[in-house]
Amino acid sequence: MGREQQQAAYTVEQLVAVNPYNPDILTDLENYVNEQVSSQTYSLDANLCLLRLYQFEPGRMSVPIVVRILIKALMAMPAPDFSLCLFLIPEQVQMEEQIKTLIVLSHYLETARFRQFWEEAAKNRSTLEVVPGFEQAIQAYAIHVLSLTYQKVPRPVIAEAINIEGLSLDKFLEYHVANSGWVLEKGHSRSQLMVLPRNEFNHPELKKNTVDGMPFEHVTRIFPILS
Amino acid sequence: MASSYDYDDASLDSRYARPPSAGQGGAGTDQGYDPNFVPDSVKTFVVHLYRHIREKNVYEIHQMYDGSFQRLSDRMFRESPWPSVEAIAPYVDNDHVFCLLYREMWFRHLYARLSPTGRQRVESWDNYCSLFSVVLHGVVNMQLPNQWLWDMVDEFVYQFQSYCQYRAKLKNKTEEELQLLRQYDQAWNVYGVLNYLQALVEKSAITDVLEREKEGLEQFTATDGYDYEGGTSNVLKMLGYYSMIGLLRVHCLLGDYHTGLKCLAPIDISQQGVYNVVIGSHISTIYHYGFANLMLRRYVEAIREFNKILLYILKYKQYHQKSPQYDQILKKNEQMYALLAICLSLCPQNNLVEENVNSQLRDKYNEKMTKMLRYDDEAYAVYDELFTYACPKFITPSAPVLEEPLTNYNQDAYRLQLKLFLYEVKQQQLLSGVRSFLKLYSTISVGKLAAYMEVDEPTLRTILMTYKHKMHAVDGDGKIIPNADVDFYISEDIVHVVESKPTKRYGDYFLRQILKFEEMISELDRIKLD
Numbered sequence: 001m002g003r004e005q006q007q008a009a010y011t012v013e014q015l016v017a018v019n020p021y022n023p024d025i026l027t028d029l030e031n032y033v034n035e036q037v038s039s040q041t042y043s044l045d046a047n048l049c050l051l052r053l054y055q056f057e058p059g060r061m062s063v064p065i066v067v068r069i070l071i072k073a074l075m076a077m078p079a080p081d082f083s084l085c086l087f088l089i090p091e092q093v094q095m096e097e098q099i100k101t102l103i104v105l106s107h108y109l110e111t112a113r114f115r116q117f118w119e120e121a122a123k124n125r126s127t128l129e130v131v132p133g134f135e136q137a138i139q140a141y142a143i144h145v146l147s148l149t150y151q152k153v154p155r156p157v158i159a160e161a162i163n164i165e166g167l168s169l170d171k172f173l174e175y176h177v178a179n180s181g182w183v184l185e186k187g188h189s190r191s192q193l194m195v196l197p198r199n200e201f202n203h204p205e206l207k208k209n210t211v212d213g214m215p216f217e218h219v220t221r222i223f224p225i226l227s
Numbered sequence: 228m229a230s231s232y233d234y235d236d237a238s239l240d241s242r243y244a245r246p247p248s249a250g251q252g253g254a255g256t257d258q259g260y261d262p263n264f265v266p267d268s269v270k271t272f273v274v275h276l277y278r279h280i281r282e283k284n285v286y287e288i289h290q291m292y293d294g295s296f297q298r299l300s301d302r303m304f305r306e307s308p309w310p311s312v313e314a315i316a317p318y319v320d321n322d323h324v325f326c327l328l329y330r331e332m333w334f335r336h337l338y339a340r341l342s343p344t345g346r347q348r349v350e351s352w353d354n355y356c357s358l359f360s361v362v363l364h365g366v367v368n369m370q371l372p373n374q375w376l377w378d379m380v381d382e383f384v385y386q387f388q389s390y391c392q393y394r395a396k397l398k399n400k401t402e403e404e405l406q407l408l409r410q411y412d413q414a415w416n417v418y419g420v421l422n423y424l425q426a427l428v429e430k431s432a433i434t435d436v437l438e439r440e441k442e443g444l445e446q447f448t449a450t451d452g453y454d455y456e457g458g459t460s461n462v463l464k465m466l467g468y469y470s471m472i473g474l475l476r477v478h479c480l481l482g483d484y485h486t487g488l489k490c491l492a493p494i495d496i497s498q499q500g501v502y503n504v505v506i507g508s509h510i511s512t513i514y515h516y517g518f519a520n521l522m523l524r525r526y527v528e529a530i531r532e533f534n535k536i537l538l539y540i541l542k543y544k545q546y547h548q549k550s551p552q553y554d555q556i557l558k559k560n561e562q563m564y565a566l567l568a569i570c571l572s573l574c575p576q577n578n579l580v581e582e583n584v585n586s587q588l589r590d591k592y593n594e595k596m597t598k599m600l601r602y603d604d605e606a607y608a609v610y611d612e613l614f615t616y617a618c619p620k621f622i623t624p625s626a627p628v629l630e631e632p633l634t635n636y637n638q639d640a641y642r643l644q645l646k647l648f649l650y651e652v653k654q655q656q657l658l659s660g661v662r663s664f665l666k667l668y669s670t671i672s673v674g675k676l677a678a679y680m681e682v683d684e685p686t687l688r689t690i691l692m693t694y695k696h697k698m699h700a701v702d703g704d705g706k707i708i709p710n711a712d713v714d715f716y717i718s719e720d721i722v723h724v725v726e727s728k729p730t731k732r733y734g735d736y737f738l739r740q741i742l743k744f745e746e747m748i749s750e751l752d753r754i755k756l757d
Contacts (some may be wrong), residue, residue, distance in 0.1 A: 020425075055481065055624055080701065086647055112692035113432075173644050201695070225741060
């Protein structure tokens with residue numbers, strides 16, 4: 001069963017690479033979107049190809065499929081996939097209720113308004129439930145933004161960002177302490193702090209200084225002179 | 228959003244200098260144009276051109292194509308088309324391929340100097356189909372100048388864009404024109420255009436050629452794509468190469484920036500390559516590459532490339548003053564300054580812009596850039612204005628609905644891209660304020676900064692995270708690239724600011740001076756003193 005699915009996915013990717021400007025592959029691409037949803041995989045190229053074909057043949061556009069593509073794109077954050085998809089969706093279609101909701105959700109995520117995001121998401125469970133793995137993907141994005149920004153982040157900030165509290169939050173933090181190099185610390189006023197792993201974004205001294213670096217090709221230009 | 232820049236391009240074709248008395252609607256009906264009359268100079272022209280093509284004398288072909296054709300057009304065909312292909316065919320042995328090439332030039336001249344009718348647009352499409360089919364079947368055995376081959380692809384995409392605009396303005400069409408649209412619904416269809424470009428890329432195997440060249444197994448860039456020894460045809464190969472740029476352009480017109488960049492990927496623009504041999508192709512490549520990166524929020528990449536090309540144009544535009552592409556070069560130059568102004572307002576940088584380019588930029592846009600950094604209503608108007616001026620002419624690719632009510636929807640695609648762009652600008656609204664505060668401090672507590680910015684602490688935390696998110700773009704391989712010149716990190720509730728100081732680039736400076744002096748020394752060595 002798995003092998004067959006793998007082969008089918010291989011064929012669709014091939015189609016997109018070799019023969020993308022072809023209305024006959026529209027149905028295959030739609031099936032592929034559903035497959036991405038059920039098997040929790042993702043292919044930006046195939047989905048953009050489908051949105052292009054919808055642009056060429058507006059009569060064949062399916063709003064439920066577009067909704068699924070957009071949810072998948074949200075899950076790909078911080079990559080700008082959601083905007084890339086919106087560029088290809090006509091204005092009238094963007095007025096559909098579900099799509100308007102997704103645009104609002106994207107806005108909250110883009111501006112790091114996690115509290116408002118989770119509130120709005122809760123109100124729209126029915127739309128989002130369609131795609132398994134949504135919550136985890138957004139939580140991963142939230143952690144990503146936190147690790148760009150903080151060396152030491154207070155517990156309430158994490159809680160709000162990933163929408164987990166209480167015992168579940170304890171479990172979540174324990175997991176990351178064990179597996180992702182997080183360290184629990186006590187901040188002032190005895191609040192809990194998570195020390196996030198050092199990377200070049202929250203520890204600028206780790207940033208490689210490439211300002212005075214030169215591409216090797218440029219240096220080769222003076223080799224004839226030096227010899 | 229009303230903007231002061233006229234977006235309608237069908238009647239304001241600034242691609243070529245147009246004489247003020249250009250014929251209106253329906254070329255060939257004014258001033259007693261006789262398609263069958265062939266002046267002697269034209270006779271000589273086609274006979275010589277045909278001979279040079281047969282003899283594969285690329286240099287002479289280029290002289291005739293770039294020089295004689297323009298001079299004859301200026302002298303004799305300012306406001307009328309060239310003689311029809313049927314009239315000149317007898318002088319060139321009725322050679323099928325030559326006639327297709329002549330017709331391509333014929334239509335290009337028509338678009339530049341006059342206004343093509345609906346029927347002529349369709350006929351031009353047919354001509355391109357025949358021409359490309361012949362090339363794809365591998366039966367074209369000639370070497371043509373790169374300028375000509377680039378112009379073919381460039382014109383192909385341009386006429387497609389022009390037709391989409393034409394087709395989307397239904398309100399004032401006559402019944403005859405509507406009937407033509409109904410009858411020839413396959414003309415300039417988007418699948419055809421994309422598939423021809425794709426076919427040229429594939430059939431020429433140009434990506435393989437470029438790959439092999441990287442490993443030193445093939446000469447391509449070194450000979451500018453020509454085959455000086457073997458004399459094999461360069462037509463399919465070069466059309467394939469230029470079609471990659473054509474595909475980038477078409478995808479930008481559709482709003483699909485990601486795929487456009489993918490189409491360009493086999494060409495390494497950090498190196499010299501065939502794409503910058505013809506200045507038109509160089510400018511078109513960088514313009515669309517930069518624009519796509521701007522829409523993908525990769526501001527630093529866009530700024531870098533715009534800076535390089537604007538510097539190049541500054542240095543070398545004087546050599547192209549006589550060329551028919553000069554106006555187009557100037558126009559794109561101005562548009563790229565506008566895009567650079569936008570990029571630098573969204574993502575200020577200290578030392579990415581060369582000083583001559585920077586002074587030109589300040590001359591043109593200093594006031595506007597100050598306004599854009601303020602992020603009030605006036606700022607949005609400026610972003611709107613510059614985007615409208617500088618963006619590609621987006622198209623609606625689907626076939627028109629030819630029933631009542633007939634509307635003009637040629638601006639829909641542009642309006643969507645503009646709306647989404649301004650939406651992105653709005654999301655970055657508060658970042659400029661954060662940046663100015665961060666520049667003043669090396670550390671500051673979250674509470675104090677929130678007070679200065681007149682927001683509460685949780686809001687400030689979200690603003691700071693937004694700054695981090697927006698200023699770190701994700702490139703094609705999923706890597707995170709920092710874009711900001713002012714950076715920070717938060718430790719519990721203290722913000723520590725890190726400003727990247729503009730460092731002197733000694734290495735680069737020495738390198739350039741070494742090369743310059745070496746050049747001077749070899750120049751001096753060459754001078755013989757009597």
